[in-house]
Amino acid sequence: MVLDSNSLSKFGFIERGPKDFINIDPLQTGGKLTPEAQKALKEWGDGYSICDFCPGSLDIIKQPPIKDFIHEALPEFLGVDGARITNGAREAKFAVMHSIANEGDCVVVDGLAHYSSIVAAQRARLNIESVEHNGNPDYYIDPEAYGRAIEKVISESGKPPALALLTYPDGNYGNLPDAKKIASICHEYDVPLLLNCAYSAGRMPINAKEIGADFISVSGHKSMASSGPIGIVGVNGDYVDTVFRKSPTHPVKEIEFLGCTARGATIMTMIASFPAVVERIKHWDEEVANARWFSEKLEGLGLIQVGDKPHNHDLMFFEAPVFYEISQKVKKGRYFLYKELKARRIHGIKAGLTKYFKLSTFGVDKEDLSYIVDSFEEIIDKYQDKF
Amino acid sequence: MVLDSNSLSKFGFIERGPKDFINIDPLQTGGKLTPEAQKALKEWGDGYSICDFCPGSLDIIKQPPIKDFIHEALPEFLGVDGARITNGAREAKFAVMHSIANEGDCVVVDGLAHYSSIVAAQRARLNIESVEHNGNPDYYIDPEAYGRAIEKVISESGKPPALALLTYPDGNYGNLPDAKKIASICHEYDVPLLLNCAYSAGRMPINAKEIGADFISVSGHKSMASSGPIGIVGVNGDYVDTVFRKSPTHPVKEIEFLGCTARGATIMTMIASFPAVVERIKHWDEEVANARWFSEKLEGLGLIQVGDKPHNHDLMFFEAPVFYEISQKVKKGRYFLYKELKARRIHGIKAGLTKYFKLSTFGVDKEDLSYIVDSFEEIIDKYQDKF
Numbered sequence: 001m002v003l004d005s006n007s008l009s010k011f012g013f014i015e016r017g018p019k020d021f022i023n024i025d026p027l028q029t030g031g032k033l034t035p036e037a038q039k040a041l042k043e044w045g046d047g048y049s050i051c052d053f054c055p056g057s058l059d060i061i062k063q064p065p066i067k068d069f070i071h072e073a074l075p076e077f078l079g080v081d082g083a084r085i086t087n088g089a090r091e092a093k094f095a096v097m098h099s100i101a102n103e104g105d106c107v108v109v110d111g112l113a114h115y116s117s118i119v120a121a122q123r124a125r126l127n128i129e130s131v132e133h134n135g136n137p138d139y140y141i142d143p144e145a146y147g148r149a150i151e152k153v154i155s156e157s158g159k160p161p162a163l164a165l166l167t168y169p170d171g172n173y174g175n176l177p178d179a180k181k182i183a184s185i186c187h188e189y190d191v192p193l194l195l196n197c198a199y200s201a202g203r204m205p206i207n208a209k210e211i212g213a214d215f216i217s218v219s220g221h222k223s224m225a226s227s228g229p230i231g232i233v234g235v236n237g238d239y240v241d242t243v244f245r246k247s248p249t250h251p252v253k254e255i256e257f258l259g260c261t262a263r264g265a266t267i268m269t270m271i272a273s274f275p276a277v278v279e280r281i282k283h284w285d286e287e288v289a290n291a292r293w294f295s296e297k298l299e300g301l302g303l304i305q306v307g308d309k310p311h312n313h314d315l316m317f318f319e320a321p322v323f324y325e326i327s328q329k330v331k332k333g334r335y336f337l338y339k340e341l342k343a344r345r346i347h348g349i350k351a352g353l354t355k356y357f358k359l360s361t362f363g364v365d366k367e368d369l370s371y372i373v374d375s376f377e378e379i380i381d382k383y384q385d386k387f
Numbered sequence: 388m389v390l391d392s393n394s395l396s397k398f399g400f401i402e403r404g405p406k407d408f409i410n411i412d413p414l415q416t417g418g419k420l421t422p423e424a425q426k427a428l429k430e431w432g433d434g435y436s437i438c439d440f441c442p443g444s445l446d447i448i449k450q451p452p453i454k455d456f457i458h459e460a461l462p463e464f465l466g467v468d469g470a471r472i473t474n475g476a477r478e479a480k481f482a483v484m485h486s487i488a489n490e491g492d493c494v495v496v497d498g499l500a501h502y503s504s505i506v507a508a509q510r511a512r513l514n515i516e517s518v519e520h521n522g523n524p525d526y527y528i529d530p531e532a533y534g535r536a537i538e539k540v541i542s543e544s545g546k547p548p549a550l551a552l553l554t555y556p557d558g559n560y561g562n563l564p565d566a567k568k569i570a571s572i573c574h575e576y577d578v579p580l581l582l583n584c585a586y587s588a589g590r591m592p593i594n595a596k597e598i599g600a601d602f603i604s605v606s607g608h609k610s611m612a613s614s615g616p617i618g619i620v621g622v623n624g625d626y627v628d629t630v631f632r633k634s635p636t637h638p639v640k641e642i643e644f645l646g647c648t649a650r651g652a653t654i655m656t657m658i659a660s661f662p663a664v665v666e667r668i669k670h671w672d673e674e675v676a677n678a679r680w681f682s683e684k685l686e687g688l689g690l691i692q693v694g695d696k697p698h699n700h701d702l703m704f705f706e707a708p709v710f711y712e713i714s715q716k717v718k719k720g721r722y723f724l725y726k727e728l729k730a731r732r733i734h735g736i737k738a739g740l741t742k743y744f745k746l747s748t749f750g751v752d753k754e755d756l757s758y759i760v761d762s763f764e765e766i767i768d769k770y771q772d773k774f
Contacts, residue, residue: 001459008662011460013423014451014655016430018439031434036400041432043403045425045656047418047608047615052405053738064401072388073398087474087616090645098510103490115637116646122634123485123642221434221651228434228651229474229616247509250502255510258477259503264608264615264653268401269432275395347439 018347022368025348026171026315026360030203030223033269040272041227044265051263056252058260058267059084069271077278078216079207080234082244084254085262085270089198090116092217092233093165095256096194097124099243101162108149108161108191110141110177112170117196129153129161137306139173141166143181150189165194172358173307174199174315183212192239198222199315201232202277203362204284208234215239220266225273230266280363287314290369291361297373301380314362323354326383340379346372405734409755412735413558413702413747417590417610420656427659428614431652438650443639445647445654446471456658464665465603466594467621469631471641472649472657476585477503479604479620480552482643483581484511486630488549495536495548495578497528497564499557504583516540516548524693526560528553530568537576552581555593559745560694561586561702570599579626585609586702588619589664590749591671595621602626607653612660617653667750674701677756678748684760688767701749710741713770724766731762 001007023029033041044050044064053063059070074083086092093116097107103125109117110131121128131149134140146164153161164186169176179195186193192214197206201216202224208216214236221228235243244254253259262270291314295305302322305311327334338351349357361369388394410416420428431437431451440450446457461470473479480503484494490512496504497518508515518536521527533551540548551573556563566582573580579601584593588603589611595603601623608615622630631641640646649657678701682692689709692698714721725738736744748756 001455001463003460003463003665005662007460008665010452011456011658011661013426013430013659016436016439016451019430019433019436025435025439027435027438028433033432033434038429038432039400041428041614041652042425043400043406045420045428045614046406046415047420047606047613048412048414049403049406051414052403052412052734064403065397068388069398073390073394076388076390087478087648088650091474094645115634115640118636119634119640119642119645122636123645219434226434227428227432229649229653230651247502247506249505249509253502253506255506258475258481258506258510261474262616263475264617265428266616266651266653271398272400274398275392278390278395351440 021345021347022364022372023347024359024361024364024372026199026358027222028348029314029360029362029364030199030225031221031228032225032363033227034225034273034276036272036276037225037227037269040268041265044268048263049265050268057254058263064268064271066267066271069274073274074232074234078201078218078232078234079209080216081236082240083232083234084244084257085267086231086233086257087261088229088231089196089217089219089222090120090231091261092231093117093194093196094120094123095233096215096217096235096243097121097126097163099245099256100192100239101126105162106153106157108146108153108164110166110170112139112141112172112175113165113167114171114196114198117165117167126162137304139170139175139307141175141177143178143185146182147185147188150186150191154189160189160191163194164191165196167196169199169313169315171199171315173317174311174313175308176312179211179213187212198231199313203281203287203314205281208236220270224270224277226270227266230262230270287362288312290314290364290366291316294361294369294373298376301373301376314360315358316360317356317358319356320354322380327354330383336383337379341375344375346375408732408734409751409759410734411746411748411751411759413586413745414609415735416701416747416749416751417586417612418608418615419612419750420614421612421660421663423659423663424612424614424656427655428652431655435650436652437655444641445650451655451658453654453658456661460661461619461621465588465605465619465621466596467603468623469627470619470621471631471644472654473618473620473644474648475616475618476583476604476606476609477507477618478648479618480504480581480583481507481510482620483602483604483622483630484508484513484550486632486643487579487626488513492549493540493544495533495540495551497553497557499526499528499559499562500552500554501558501583501585504552504554513549524691526557526562526694528562528564530565530572533569534572534575537573537578541576547576547578550581551578552583554583556586556700556702558586558702560704561698561700562695563699566598566600574599585618586700590668590674590701592668595623607657611657611664613657614653617649617657674749675699677701677751677753678703681748681756681760685763688760688763701747702745703747704743704745706743707741709767714741717770727766728762733759733762
């Protein structure tokens, strides 16, 4: 590519197509900015703006009040002894794995884990032992399966895994396993537990200490109404000294975070949204009620919600034989559903999917949820009349 | 901290104090957003907005045109075979070190390196051999010193270092060493060279291939008019396969980047500013002329610019005995200069510094530079009249 005015014309400012649509993309419902965060983004957009008065490290910046946020508010919010900002939940998971495990160690991971948990373990050069689930339709994880996986690692490698990880909830079915029980089983073997709360912290109340988790990973852009990339790592007990260890040559800089992480506007959006996030998790029961109502309505149209039932989270997975059948017959094939929803200004079900798909009802009000249900019904009727 | 309305009131939207000041903070002059980037930030601010049409990995997103940007525009712009977006220059350096070196290997690093290069090596558990410079006032790095450092590593460890790193320019004095010569010396020993261009790429023309660098690290929020955290890693030759290696279990995901890095508005600000950045590096000679003019004027006031002279970069380090003497006598002590500059709406010299400080003239127009010179003179006159 020659960088001339012709080739460069495709860059510059670009509009975002679906920005005013009703959004049910599980990746996006918890990351929509609050009005305060939108303002913060504009105010702090310039590179390194938060470093106007830097005393040497991100987590000790007093003005803006990043120090109070990281050292006071976040530990209280998440139930951890120490918290740091990361560039996302995956970076939080890698930071934990890289600092507490050695190359060649094993990590036990639930079979529903997000790919980034697996890739983080691969980057840290760890071996992975998967914890089974019971498959379709429940995708249930028996807490005892963690004990079996740990024992397998011990019998094969002669030592316990360095870490266990539980995705809470998983990103496909929105299942919330019995994390407390799993933590307790892991601790029987002295294996610490990392709880990946990318889809929970910031949407629902999460307290790592009450659950018994040693580590927690959080996503700002997924669930804390923040502009990404940004996340949080929370650490309990003695692990604080390991994960937050400082450079021997640069005593104010923490090695695992390369000194500073979210050195930009991203953290100011997280701080801006924080009061609203603290408030919204108090209404989690309403979110669950909405999700259950929505699931019931869709099942009434012939779809099947798999995973925990009744469901306990806004992220849900549906099998949709009715849409799949239509896709087999219509001209536009598997893209018909995406196009029909787009025409109705509904965004978030991946283009090309009809047989099954996931979605999220988080933060979508009852009126919009009803509109989505009506739209699904309308689309089914439209095509069923045709054949 | 109890999270009640009282304690939460310090969070939410927060104003940025010095946002409308003339800014000469070296960290910030190259990271000021273009109008296009400001618009992009607003448009793409929501978490995961760029993933509206994700095909599985950040670098292959077609809409917005991230794929073309990463695979076509950036390699051309930086003179590399492959480029990827990182969360910053430090993350780029860590990615290179972590992927090409093994724990316990040695990396040779210039003695003027940014702390994050050292901390990245510590995170990758590498040993560090420092390359000497000749100290005050030139801080000159003799290219042959790289050969000597490499030979020292060979004689002590029995094998060559895994990597050499050169900071280009360094972040204190703004010196631009003979990178081409250093690359050639490193290659005599088969040692690859990583050029840290956090303060150059996006301000001045940089072509890694012409220099002979195997790797390049770039900072979006420092030098590419981007909202952080964001950077670029550029890779040449066979190292592409190593640094960009894919997950054995998730073949579309690159391990070293945990799948995706800048999964938010940050990359849209980089893309938005890119045409302006391509344009501005064509005017680098004017920036250098401005820096030299400014340096001359300040020396006329009794300050001493150290480092390369005549200077070749906007980042400059000054010794200021005249301000130091004043600070010894006035009531406000070492904060007097900061306060005087603040009153004149000039930001960027660290509060408390008078004896020496660094600053940057990048993107500051001649009128504002003259105003700063006049302000310095006014402050000197004001206090010299007093004693």
